[in-house]
Amino acid sequence: MELYELLMRRRSVRNFKPDEVPEEVVAKLAAAANNAPTGGNMQPLSIIAVREPERRAKLGEMVGSQPWVKNAPLSLIFCLDFWRLKKWAELSGVSFRGNEALSHFLIGYADVMCAAQTVVILAESLGLGSVYVGTIQYVADEVREYFELPPYVFPAMLLSLGYPKTVPRNVPKLAVDVVLHRERYEALSDEEIRKAFDDKYGSLDENVEKYFERAFVEAVEADRQETPAWVEAYRDKMKELAIKNNAEFLFKLRYPSDRMVEFKAEEIETFKRAGFDCFGS
């Protein structure tokens, strides 16, 4: 299959067979990650491969009982690693203060994501499915302790992988024209924006259950596994909040905007405890 078709077909997979990922596959994924583009060729990346069932279960618990994390035979923790660079600089008689510089953080984090997405695509071509779990950032303290991360190493992204048991059906997407602009930003009118998202999610006259299914594929996939408590809780909450469209679903229930903003100060503290003093002044 051509790569283009593979990329267009790819969906995040949350339901895995128990089959192990062979060692030679892990080696290939890591080698490709290590060869991904990186600003100034600095390579501020460490990957922790988690395969032991007990440690997978523990990681799954930490990130909020997402059953796919413990069920996936392989989880890769992509860390932004300034510890190694700091040590090396010190040994070379120079100081590296990337952990205090927003620009270093932003380029390093981009490097980490380049490596992670390279793994996603290579894994797909080798018959594996994968799913990103970004919530690992919120539990960085626990992750740092359990996986013995030194200071200046931040667990930036979790990727859980395995051979797919089921692959979600098509996920709704904006039309390409909405995302691609020519020569300058082509701002949509209110009417065009409304239409772009209606085209993506379906219009308001569809029922809430159908919305839920289209918009919240994780819940459907979780249901296939063990229906964790939060799936029921979300369903109840949808009724309670009288969620009547997809924007409300996203920004009232799933990512409640005010709470996300309030959370900022706590998140900055989490980074500081990991030695990253790159936000704020």
Next chain:
Amino acid sequence: MELYELLMRRRSVRNFKPDEVPEEVVAKLAAAANNAPTGGNMQPLSIIAVREPERRAKLGEMVGSQPWVKNAPLSLIFCLDFWRLKKWAELSGVSFRGNEALSHFLIGYADVMCAAQTVVILAESLGLGSVYVGTIQYVADEVREYFELPPYVFPAMLLSLGYPKTVPRNVPKLAVDVVLHRERYEALSDEEIRKAFDDKYGSLDENVEKYFERAFVEAVEADRQETPAWVEAYRDKMKELAIKNNAEFLFKLRYPSDRMVEFKAEEIETFKRAGFDCFGS
């Protein structure tokens, strides 16, 4: 060729033939980017495709006279776009405040990089070369004005593409073992760190010119094009600062640590002017 080999062979390309990138290729790249993984399927991505010679030249000037930007037939500006989501939320009677939330920024920026790296890999498989230009972040004000970005849209990454005229020889990399850890972070000793970077860059007894060539492939590639003034300036500066190892080269000359840290406040202001109040408290 298998994808693995393609990924291992891939290098950033900075020297392009003048040949246009056909419209159907641009369409494929954009479609793959639009289908890349994105947290909560929120798709906070806009891509500006820049092909007009005058606009390419202007963009090249903005990011600091890197000749490959104006010479590349296609440049894609990957923007973190919260404007579209805010408008949609507003039209749906709910508020989206992602521009004030660090967590939204970090997931959205990760989304943007997933899309960008998907384009890098697909482009490579279609015979194109590409190079990331992260410095676009530092000139966000100019870019926002010239490319008419609305508020809440940040130019997060620039990718310049074209058919390669030359491809750099192998770039030195850390051994995979240094980057891949098993079950927990496996901290290297000082001696191991020294060896890891000596293995990467060559040891101290090599001459500075050779270092320079290994460590600073951009300069070599720029030389092949038009030797911009900064290549000479860097060479002079290396002598002046008596750079004697690669860590000094990186953290005294190329990314001077103290200056990078000082720059933080200014960078936070740049984000604020774009409507992103997600750092600091």
